[in-house]
Structure formats: structure tokens, C-alpha cells
Amino acid sequence: xxxxxxxxxxxxxxxxxxxxxxxxxxxxxxxxxxxxxxxxxxxxxxxxxxxxxxxxxxxxxxxxxxxxxxxxxxxxxxxxxxxxxxxxxxxxxxxxxxxxxxxxxxxxxxxxxxxxxxxxxxxxxxxxxxxxxxxxxxxxxxxxxxxxxxxxxxxxxxxxxxxxxxxxxxxxxxxxxxxxxxxxxxxxxxxxxxxxxxxxxxxxxxxxxxxxxxxxxxxxxxxxxxxxxxxxxxxxxxxxxxxxxxxxxxxxxxxxxxxxxxxxxxxxxxxxxxxxxxxxxxxxxxxxxxxxxxxxxxxxxxxxxxxxxxxxxxxxxxxxxxxxxxxxxxxxxxxxxxxxxxxxxxxxxxxxxxxxxxxxxxxxxxxxx
Amino acid sequence: xxxxxxxxxxxxxxxxxxxxxxxxxxxxxxxxxxxxxxxxxxxxxxxxxxxxxxxxxxxxxxxxxxxxxxxxxxxxxxxxxxxxxxxxxxxxxxxxxxxxxxxxxxxx
Amino acid sequence: xxxxxxxxxxxxxxxxxxxxxxxxxxxxxxxxxxxxxxxxxxxxxxxxxxxxxxxxxxxxxxxxxxxxxxxxxxxxxxxxxxxxxxxxxxxxxxxxxxxxxxxxxxxxxxxxxxxxxxxxxxxxxxxxxxxxxxxxxxxxxxxxxxxxxxxxxxxxxxxxxxxxxxxxxxxxxxxxxxxxxxxxxxxxxxxxxxxxxxxxxxxxxxxxxxxxxxxxxxxxxxxxxxxxxxxxxxxxxxxxxxxxxxxxxxxxxxxxxxxxxxxxxxxxxxxxxxxxxxxxxxxxxxxxxxxxxxxxxxxxxxxxxxxxxxxxxxxxxxxxxxxxxxxxxxxxxxxxxxxxxxxxxxxxxxxxxxxxxxxxxxxxxxxxxxxxxxxxxxxxxxxxxxxxxxxxxxxxxxxxxxxxxxxxxxxxxxxxxxxxxxxxxxxxxxxxxxxxxxxxxxxxxxxxxxxxxxxxxxxxx
Numbered sequence: 001x002x003x004x005x006x007x008x009x010x011x012x013x014x015x016x017x018x019x020x021x022x023x024x025x026x027x028x029x030x031x032x033x034x035x036x037x038x039x040x041x042x043x044x045x046x047x048x049x050x051x052x053x054x055x056x057x058x059x060x061x062x063x064x065x066x067x068x069x070x071x072x073x074x075x076x077x078x079x080x081x082x083x084x085x086x087x088x089x090x091x092x093x094x095x096x097x098x099x100x101x102x103x104x105x106x107x108x109x110x111x112x113x114x115x116x117x118x119x120x121x122x123x124x125x126x127x128x129x130x131x132x133x134x135x136x137x138x139x140x141x142x143x144x145x146x147x148x149x150x151x152x153x154x155x156x157x158x159x160x161x162x163x164x165x166x167x168x169x170x171x172x173x174x175x176x177x178x179x180x181x182x183x184x185x186x187x188x189x190x191x192x193x194x195x196x197x198x199x200x201x202x203x204x205x206x207x208x209x210x211x212x213x214x215x216x217x218x219x220x221x222x223x224x225x226x227x228x229x230x231x232x233x234x235x236x237x238x239x240x241x242x243x244x245x246x247x248x249x250x251x252x253x254x255x256x257x258x259x260x261x262x263x264x265x266x267x268x269x270x271x272x273x274x275x276x277x278x279x280x281x282x283x284x285x286x287x288x289x290x291x292x293x294x295x296x297x298x299x300x301x302x303x304x305x306x307x308x309x310x311x312x313x314x315x316x317x318x319x320x321x322x323x324x325x326x327x328x329x330x331x332x333x334x335x336x337x338x339x340x341x342x343x344x345x346x347x348x349x350x351x352x353x354x355x356x357x358x359x360x361x362x363x364x365x366x367x368x369x
Numbered sequence: 370x371x372x373x374x375x376x377x378x379x380x381x382x383x384x385x386x387x388x389x390x391x392x393x394x395x396x397x398x399x400x401x402x403x404x405x406x407x408x409x410x411x412x413x414x415x416x417x418x419x420x421x422x423x424x425x426x427x428x429x430x431x432x433x434x435x436x437x438x439x440x441x442x443x444x445x446x447x448x449x450x451x452x453x454x455x456x457x458x459x460x461x462x463x464x465x466x467x468x469x470x471x472x473x474x475x476x477x
Numbered sequence: 478x479x480x481x482x483x484x485x486x487x488x489x490x491x492x493x494x495x496x497x498x499x500x501x502x503x504x505x506x507x508x509x510x511x512x513x514x515x516x517x518x519x520x521x522x523x524x525x526x527x528x529x530x531x532x533x534x535x536x537x538x539x540x541x542x543x544x545x546x547x548x549x550x551x552x553x554x555x556x557x558x559x560x561x562x563x564x565x566x567x568x569x570x571x572x573x574x575x576x577x578x579x580x581x582x583x584x585x586x587x588x589x590x591x592x593x594x595x596x597x598x599x600x601x602x603x604x605x606x607x608x609x610x611x612x613x614x615x616x617x618x619x620x621x622x623x624x625x626x627x628x629x630x631x632x633x634x635x636x637x638x639x640x641x642x643x644x645x646x647x648x649x650x651x652x653x654x655x656x657x658x659x660x661x662x663x664x665x666x667x668x669x670x671x672x673x674x675x676x677x678x679x680x681x682x683x684x685x686x687x688x689x690x691x692x693x694x695x696x697x698x699x700x701x702x703x704x705x706x707x708x709x710x711x712x713x714x715x716x717x718x719x720x721x722x723x724x725x726x727x728x729x730x731x732x733x734x735x736x737x738x739x740x741x742x743x744x745x746x747x748x749x750x751x752x753x754x755x756x757x758x759x760x761x762x763x764x765x766x767x768x769x770x771x772x773x774x775x776x777x778x779x780x781x782x783x784x785x786x787x788x789x790x791x792x793x794x795x796x797x798x799x800x801x802x803x804x805x806x807x808x809x810x811x812x813x814x815x816x817x818x819x820x821x822x823x824x825x826x827x828x829x830x831x832x833x834x835x836x837x838x839x840x841x842x843x844x845x846x847x848x849x850x851x852x853x854x855x856x857x858x859x860x861x862x863x864x865x866x867x868x869x870x871x872x873x874x875x876x877x878x879x880x881x882x883x884x885x886x887x888x889x890x891x892x893x894x895x896x897x898x899x900x901x902x903x904x905x906x907x908x909x910x911x912x913x914x915x916x917x918x919x920x921x922x923x924x925x926x927x928x929x930x931x932x933x934x935x936x937x938x
Contacts, residue, residue: 039878046881152881156872231443231889231925232416232463255884256416256463267565276748277921279562279570279579283935286928295466297929300443302889305920370729374645375620377526397524398619406621410711410729411604417859421710423604425856425894427611428517429510430592430740432857432889432925443889443925450512 003192007031007168009352010187010194012175012210013202014038015045016151016338017330019158019169020345021200023079026165028349034159034167035189037174037206038273041155044204045338047307049227049249049261050151051240052339054117055090055143056106058316060363061336062115064343067358069117071342072147080164081157084150088251089239091121091129093140093292099244103141117143132236132293140244148240148251151338158341175203178213184326185214198326198352202344205270205308207318207331211366216322216329219313219369224266224275224306225335228282230299232256241292248288258299260285263335266306275306309335312369319344319364321351328352329366371405385455400446400457401427401434412436412446413460435460440467480506482801483569483582484552485560485743488516489787490779490794491588492543495552497798501807505551506580508558508571510924514544516590517610518787521618523548529620532644536787537617543791562921563587563747567774570934575927577934584774584801587744588794591737591780594759594840595898596630597847600704601733602856605712609734613638622647626730627715629653629702632838633681635734640684643691651726652688653699653717655735657841664837674830696724700843704731735840739781742891746919748772753911756835757784758845759897760916767800767817768793776800784835789827792820846901854902855895857888865899869906876903876917889925892917 009025011018014036025032036042052072054065075083094100100120107120121129122139129142159169173189180186184197203210208220233256240251247262264281268274282304289296312318312332317340319330328351330344337344350357373379379395386392387407394403401424404412411421413435424434427447434446439456442464446457482498484491487509498505507514515522519540521529530538547554558578560571567582593608600606609628615621616638627650628639639649664671671678689695699717705725707713716725738759745751750771751760761783768776778797779790796817803813847854850863860883868882876899879885885899886892892899896917904914922931 039874041881229887230928234463234466236466274748276565277562279564279568279921279931279934283577283931283933286932287935290928290932297927297932298442298466299928300889300925301922301928301931302891302925303887303920304922305918371615371621371623373620374528374616374622374647375526376528377620395619402615402619402621405615410709415859420602420859421604422602423711424607425611426593426608427614428592429924430890430893435889448510 004195005192006195007033008196009198009200010035010185010196011200011202012187013204013331014040014159014169014171015043015202015204016041016155016158016341017344018200018202019155019162020341021202021330021348022162022167022169023158023165024345024349025352026162026167030352032167033194034162034169035173035175035187035194036169036171039171040159040169041152044307044309045155046152047227047305048151048338049251049259050084050148050338051090051249051251052085052147052149053090053143053240054146054339055141056092056242057336059109059113060316061340062110062113063359064340064347066115066117068340068343069145072149075154075157075342079157079161081153081160083154083157085147085154086149087145087147089129090143090146090242091126091140091239092242092244093126093133093137094244095137097138100139103244107141117145119143129239130237130241132295134292134294137292146240154341158345175210175213178210180324198328200348200352201327201329202331204331205268205310207310207329211322211329214322214324214327216327216366218318218366220310220332222268222270223309223311224268225261225309226264226266226277226281226285226304226306227259227261228285228301228304229260230258231302233258233299236295237293243288243292246288246291248285248292250289250292258296260289262288268308270308273308275308277304277306309333311335317364318366319347320361320366322366370408373406383451383453385451385453385457387457388459394451396451398451400436400438400449400451403451404446411459414462416462419462437464479581479583480504481583481805482586483508483580484586484588486516486588486590486779487511487514487547487554488518488588488590488779488790489540489543490590490790491516491586492547493791493794494586494588494778494798496546496550497795498801499550499552501798501802503802503805503807506553506555508555508560508569510557510559512556514547514554515540517614519544520614525617526620528645529617532641533617540787559924559926560743561923561926563743563775565748565772565774572926572930575930577930579934582774584776584804586768586797586801587775587777587781588779589740589743589781590790591784592740592893593734594736594738595894596733596735596844597852597854597898598702598704598733598844599849599852600706600712602853603704603706603710603712605729606704606731606733609635609638609732610737612732613641616641616645623730625650625728626732627651627653627726627728628732628734629655629699629715629717630734631656631840632734632736633834634737636681636684636688638732639688639693643687643693648691649693650728652693652695653702654695654697655699655702655841655844656697656838658698660837660839664833667833667836670830670833673826674833677830700841735844736838737780737784738897739783740893741916742893742919743923744770744775744777744781745916746921746923747775749775749777751916754783756832758839760900768797769800785828785831789824792824792827795820845898846905847898854898855885855888857890857894858884860885865902866906869903874907875914876900877915879903880917886917891919891923
């Protein structure tokens with residue numbers, strides 16, 4: 001007979017969303033267990049670009065992102081760990097007047113919502129912030145006080161902190177079945193069964209599969225998002241840089257290596273935990289990187305990789321309650337969930353306890369498609 | 370010190386610059402062989418600690434023999450044959466970036 | 478252009494496969510990163526000096542007819558080609574002189590051969606410390622030898638190079654033999670294998686006799702070695718211990734060797750499954766009798782399968798070509814099997830000696846898994862043993878987590894010089910079997926690649 005255990009909350013998925021939720025619940029004395037089919041931070045949460053940005057978010061996400069940005073600088077202290085967080089500016093570069101017009105409109109829209117973190121800058125300001133930028137770039141959007149962190153470290157920090165507060169994190173525990181038993185949920189793994197009042201679905205690229213198990217049908221495409229990293233180079237830039245009109249996310253670490261990403265897709269095979277890079281996509285990153293920073297011609301790529309992530313049709317997450325009582329979803333972060341981790345943990349903990357939220361999550365309903 | 374034991378006639382020689390000094394090296398030598406016969410023990414300093422590093426595996430698998438050749442950093446000396454007029458420099462740490470990429474040549 | 482077969486690596490396996498494939502009428506391309514064919518073992522065999530031919534011996538010279546046959550075949554040979562990736566769709570990406578290329582292959586044969594097993598001793602990153610394989614490469618091309626060198630480690634190649642130095646008139650200062658005493662007794666149990674390879678055995682014994690007669694000091698059962706810096710922060714002294722003594726030798730050249738292991742990077746990055754060989758203490762690909770890997774498009778041959786030597790590699794290359802010929806419809810299954818039979822017989826003979834050699838020269842634990850905390854395990858990123866121990870104490874369970882914690886394995890060599898060590902160390906420290914501990918999750922590009930080269934791929938498409 002299978003060993004059965006009862007907890008208040010079962011969280012499915014040991015990425016940053018799941019671990020941040022576990023920490024938020026555990027420090028409020030709510031018992032929870034995280035069921036992770038591989039190991040903590042194995043997928044998107046361990047291999048993303050580490051960008052901690054409010055810049056460029058879908059307007060629906062802006063209030064959440066703003067709240068997350070208040071938590072990030074305190075995380076090392078809150079979690080008693082090294083998340084690798086460093087405040088740094090983020091810049092989205094405009095290459096021509098059309099780009100500038102687009103960015104200008106964006107800044108207006110964000111300010112109209114009451115948020116002032118994004119500033120439009122001209123060519124001179126851009127050049128003084130990024131001396132190595134290509135001469136054809138005409139300006140951009142600047143956000144001071146954004147930053148970057150080390151995804152593996154941050155996710156592990158949340159997990160450890162949650163464990164210290166009494167949460168249990170079980171690796172190698174895939175969820176095989178979920179059923180409702182009138183007074184909550186029963187969740188099965190090959191090793192044991194868990195009974196809980198609330199179920200939180202943070203299953204990332206597998207989020208729709210878990211959602212189906214509780215009868216919530218939604219749309220998610222598993223994708224393999226690619227990144228590549230160079231050998232060490234002399235320091236030539238500060239902050240994280242993107243481009244207005246090409247897939248590009250670009251940052252140089254303190255040790256001199258440069259990380260290049262931007263949302264180009266490789267080949268995803270989530271059933272086999274496989275994410276393969278597509279060289280042609282990487283070639284596109286390479287071209288974009290060299291276009292924005294000509295000296296990147298001399299960079300040498302040492303490694304590329306792809307992380308499995310779930311993408312929704314409108315590229316904003318599924319966040320909020322499911323149809324049945326005691327089910328809450330947070331997945332489909334479409335390649336920009338990392339910065340939101342701290343606020344998602346807060347939000348899910350609040351939802352589980354039926355506490356009010358300071359912002360609307362209406363745009364993120366699971367059944368909006 | 371490494372010396373030539375082949376008793377073979379080593380003509381022609383090519384002349385190249387090694388850290389600014391002009392040297393003559395038999396054609397067919399790799400840059401690594403040139404460094405070793407010039408009694409140069411290290412070709413770079415580590416970007417992590419600054420420690421001097423020299424060639425190690427001689428077959429392209431260790432990335433210790435990195436030098437700057439004709440302005441391009443991180444060239445493996447054991448994989449590049451010497452050429453007339455080549456400009457070889459010890460690589461300091463992560464190397465240098467030229468701000469004029471048009472001047473770079475990857476000629477082998 | 479689509480090829481029936483793309484071969485990567487121009488050593489004996491690759492060249493033999495190319496010749497056989499072309500004879501079968503397959504369209505064939507061979508990519509190799511060196512300027513000329515021959516791989517490591519037959520390096521420069523096409524242009525060797527008379528003195529070189531003399532000291533490198535008949536076994537090396539045996540590569541010449543193979544090289545000539547390869548050059549005369551219809552196989553297109555691209556030299557100086559650095560392969561970055563083989564995609565699941567059969568695209569092979571590579572660059573030559575800073576320009577990128579992509580070709581499509583029906584089948585790909587990986588014959589990238591072997592590399593030196595890492596031998597992480599204290600001070601092994603000092604300038605002046607190299608591999609014995611590296612010393613032999615310099616002998617082969619352009620014909621260089623180091624004065625007053627110390628050779629240290631175990632394995633047939635170590636003594637071979639010392640002997641070749643002797644023939645070249647260059648005296649070696651000392652040989653530090655790290656073969657553990659217990660290996661001799663265990664190897665004696667493999668007498669059948671020794672008998673099967675008696676011609677190799679005889680050659681080996683003669684080598685050792687010549688070295689001894691030349692008065693080169695040979696220290697046996699060396700159980701500890703350290704390379705010590707001089708004022709120029711390069712190698713100045715080698716200190717070592719035998720059961721009887723602690724000694725020091727001044728030298729500027731230390732050549733290390735403790736056997737060779739398959740180069741796994743391209744095969745692993747392409748998704749080919751591997752397993753840990755307890756006989757050879759290395760990762761070897763899972764293949765069938767013909768070299769077919771777990772990836773449908775990819776076969777693997779030569780020393781990249783398991784260490785067997787040049788003759789075995791050549792035979793294995795032929796078998797792989799026969800299989801590709803059969804899959805391509807050039808041969809029936811009976812024809813493939815009939816042609817394969819005599820090759821297999823010869824291959825079995827070649828490999829029969831291995832159990833003896835692998836047992837006799839099984840490297841000692843402390844030279845595979847260093848014990849001194851200050852030893853550099855990851856040369857590129859200068860990660861020390863104590864850093865690895867600290868990561869394990871913080872919950873790090875395997876090589877990939879170690880990468881995330883410490884940057885170990887993230888440098889330009891892409892784990893080639895530390896991977897084997899890290900696998901065995903992590904297995905020990907975490908208390909898990911090696912097979913379960915695994916290896917670095919390797920990815921493209923398989924050799925570092927210039928961004929401009931990569932970008933040029935986008936232009937073409």
C-alpha cells in the first residue's frame with residue numbers, strides 16, 4: 001500500500017515559482033511539499049539569462065513586476081543566501097527612427113499607468129552609457145535599478161530557505177495522477193500519495209498537462225529557448241542590453257564572459273526532457289549581437305544551451321485559480337518569469353489563503369484562450 | 370629547451386614578430402613549435418589568476434596555448450602554422466579587443 | 478550538397494572508412510581540423526624526415542599506405558575544419574579559416590579518436606608541464622625534443638616516447654613510473670591476453686631493456702608527484718615519492734601520461750548515449766557491432782569507441798563503412814556480413830591484448846582522483862579540489878550542478894581536461910556509482926567558435 005501523507009499545500013514544480021511559493025507559505029506556518037520531477041532549477045529556472053527586469057513588460061505584468069523589483073534587492077538577506085543579484089541598468093536599443101517611435105509610445109503608455117521606471121534616451125546618452133554600441137544606434141529605453149541574478153543560485157536559495165522554514169522539497173517525484181476527494185486533493189507520485197487542501201501548479205513547460213489533470217484546459221506550447229555564452233573578454237559594457245526590433249538579450253558578467261539570448265527557439269521535446277539548439281537561430285543571435293556591438297565579432301562562443309519553457313498564445317502567464325476550489329496555477333511565463341518569481345510566490349501564498357491582492361490578475365485567467 | 374632533432378634542412382624560413390621581436394622560423398612549424406624553440410615557456414597569462422600558462426597537449430584540446438595572432442586573440446598556437454609577416458603576441462588574460470574589427474584576419 | 482557519409486577525423490579509423498566507403502560507391506566527405514591527414518598517431522606521416530622515420534618506427538610508417546589510399550580515393554577532404562555541431566536532422570556545421578559552412582549527411586561517422594587521460598598533480602598547470610602525447614606530437618612534427626626532461630606516469634606510450642627520445646640521441650633525465658605494484662600481480666592473471674598480444678609484449682620488453690641499458694634512471698611505484706615552480710613561475714623542480722624515498726629532480730620539462738581515453742565531446746553533444754567502462758575507466762559510447770550509436774544518423778568508430786590502437790581503429794573504420802554501405806543499398810546484408818567477417822577476426826586479435834594492458838597500466842587512484850586540496854582540477858577556470866569539496870558539502874551532487882556552483886567545466890576546453898577527473902571525484906564524494914553520477918551535459922559548439930563565424934551562417938541562409 002502506498003504511503004500517504006497529508007499537508008496543507010502541494011506545489012507541483014521546483015522552479016523559481018514553486019520554490020518561492022513554498023518559502024512564502026512555509027514562513028507563514030503553512031505546511032507544504034514541493035513535488036519536482038527532476039531536480040530544483042533543472043529547467044527554465046536554472047538555465048535562463050538571469051535578467052531581472054521591469055523593462056519592456058506587457059502592460060498587464062507591470063504592476064507585478066514593479067512589486068517584484070521591490071523584493072529583489074532584499075532577497076539575499078531574506079533568504080540568507082547569495083542569489084547573485086546585482087542591480088544594473090537595462091537598456092533597449094533603438095536602431096532607427098521607427099524603433100524610436102515605437103519605444104516612445106511604449107514609455108508614454110507605461111507612464112500613463114502611473115509607473116515611471118522607463119525613460120526614453122537619445123543617442124548621446126546611449127553612447128555615454130554604452131561606449132561600445134554601434135554608431136548607427138539612435139537611442140533607447142533605459143531602466144535604472146533593474147538588474148540580473150544567477151538563476152540557479154536564486155532558485156536554490158528559495159528552496160533552501162523554504163526547507164529551513166519546514167517546507168519539504170522532493171526531487172525525482174513526478175506527479176502521475178491527481179484526484180479530488182471531496183475535501184481537497186489527492187496527488188500521486190510513484191513513491192507516495194499526498195493529500196492536501198490546496199494544489200499549486202508551477203509546472204512550467206508541463207503546466208498545461210498538470211492543469212488537465214484537474215480538469216482545467218488551457219493552451220501552452222513547450223518551447224526550447226536558446227542562450228549562448230562566450231569565453232572571457234575584457235570588460236566593455238555595463239548592464240543588460242536588448243534591441244527594440246531584433247531578438248537579442250545581451251549582458252557581460254563580472255568575469256568577462258558575455259551571455260547572449262533573446263527568445264530564439266530551438267527544438268523542444270518535453271516528453272524526453274530534451275531541448276536542442278538550432279544553429280540557425282544561434283546564428284541570428286550572433287548577427288544581432290555583432291550588429292549592436294561590432295566588437296563582438298571577436299567573441300568566441302564556448303557553449304550554447306536551451307531551456308524548456310512554456311509559452312502561451314498571448315505570451316503572458318497563466319496565473320490564478322482554476323475552476324475547482326483549491327487549485328491555483330502559475331505557469332506559461334513565456335521566457336520572462338524569472339524576475340516575477342518573488343511576487344508570484346507572494347501572490348500564490350495570498351491566493352491559497354484567500355487574501356486580497358494589490359493588483360489585478362484578471363488578464364492571466366487560465367481559460368482566456 | 371626544445372631543439373630540432375630531425376637533422377633535416379629547414380629551408381625556407383619565415384620571419385615573424387614575436388612580442389615585437391623579429392624571429393626566423395622554419396616554414397611548416399606551428400606557432401607553438403616556434404614559441405618552444407624560441408625558449409618561450411609561457412604564451413599567455415590566465416584570465417582567472419594571472420598565472421603564466423604554456424602549451425600542454427599540443428593537439429588542440431586544452432586551450433592553454435592561446436596567443437594573439439595578427440590582432441586576433443584566443444588563437445590556438447598549436448593549430449596555426451607560421452606565415453611570413455605574422456604578428457604573434459603573448460595573450461594577457463582574456464586578451465584585447467580591437468575596436469576596428471575590419472582589420473582582423475582569420476587566415477590560417 | 479548532401480553526402481551519403483560525412484566522416485569527422487582523419488586518423489586511421491576515418492581514413493579507412495573513407496577508402497572503404499568510396500570503394501562502395503558512397504559519396505563521402507571527411508572533415509578534419511589538422512592541416513593534413515593522419516590524425517594523432519600518423520601525424521605528418523606523409524612528409525616525415527628520414528631521421529623521423531627511423532625513430533618513429535615501422536608501426537608509424539604503416540600509416541603511409543593508408544594515407545596515400547585516402548588521398549587517392551574519391552573522398553572529399555576538408556582540412557582545417559573545426560566541427561561545431563551535428564544536428565538531429567543530419568546537418569554538420571563547421572568552419573574553416575573563419576568561415577562557417579553547413580553540409581547535410583545521410584550518415585555521420587565520428588572518428589575523432591582519443592585524448593590523454595587527465596593527470597591532475599599539484600603544479601600541473603605550470604609552463605613546462607606537458608603530456609607525453611604532446612612530446613610525441615612535437616617529435617612527429619616538426620621534429621623537436623626537450624633536453625633533460627622527466628617523464629612521469631604509466632602506460633605503453635610513456636616508455637615509447639622515452640625510447641624514441643633515446644633513438645633521437647636525446648637523453649631523458651628520469652622516468653617516474655606510477656604503475657602500482659599490485660597491478661603486476663593482477664596483470665599476470667591476464668596471461669592469456671598477454672599471450673595473444675605477445676608481439677606487442679616483446680616490443681615493449683625490448684623498449685624497457687634499451688631504456689635501462691642507456692642508464693636512464695627509472696623510479697618505480699611512484700605514488701606522489703608534484704611540479705614546483707621556479708622564480709619565473711614556470712616548472713623548475715619535480716618532487717616525488719616512492720615507497721622508499723622522497724626525491725626531487727630539477728627540470729624545466731615534465732611530460733605526464735597515464736593512458737588515453739576516448740574524446741567524447743562531439744558524440745555526447747550530438748546526443749549519443751555513453752556508459753562508463755570500468756575496464757578502461759572512461760566514458761565509452763553505446764554502439765552496436767558496426768558502430769551504430771543511439772542516434773540514428775551517427776556511427777562512431779576508432780579509439781573513440783574504446784582504446785584499441787591504430788590497427789584496431791582502421792579495422793573498426795572499415796566495419797562502419799560496410800554498415801553505411803548496407804544501409805545505403807550498396808550491399809546486401811549477406812555481403813556486408815561476409816566482408817565483415819575477416820575484419821572482425823583481425824579486430825578480435827588486435828583487441829585480445831587489451832585486458833592485459835588495461836590491467837597492468839590501470840592508473841592509481843590518487844592520480845585519477847587527487848587528494849591534495851590545492852590541486853587544480855579545472856585548468857581553464859582554476860577550480861581547486863577544495864572548491865569541489867565545498868560545493869559537495871553545499872549539496873552539489875553531480876558534474877552539472879558543480880558547473881552551476883563553481884564554473885568547473887565552463888572554460889574553453891569544454892571539460893576535456895577535467896571531465897574524467899570530475900566524474901570520478903563526484904562519484905566518490907557523493908557516494909554514488911560513476912554511471913549514475915554522469916558527465917557534463919555537453920552542447921554545441923563542440924569547439925569554441927567565433928561569433929563572426931556563427932553570424933556568417935545566418936547570412937548564407
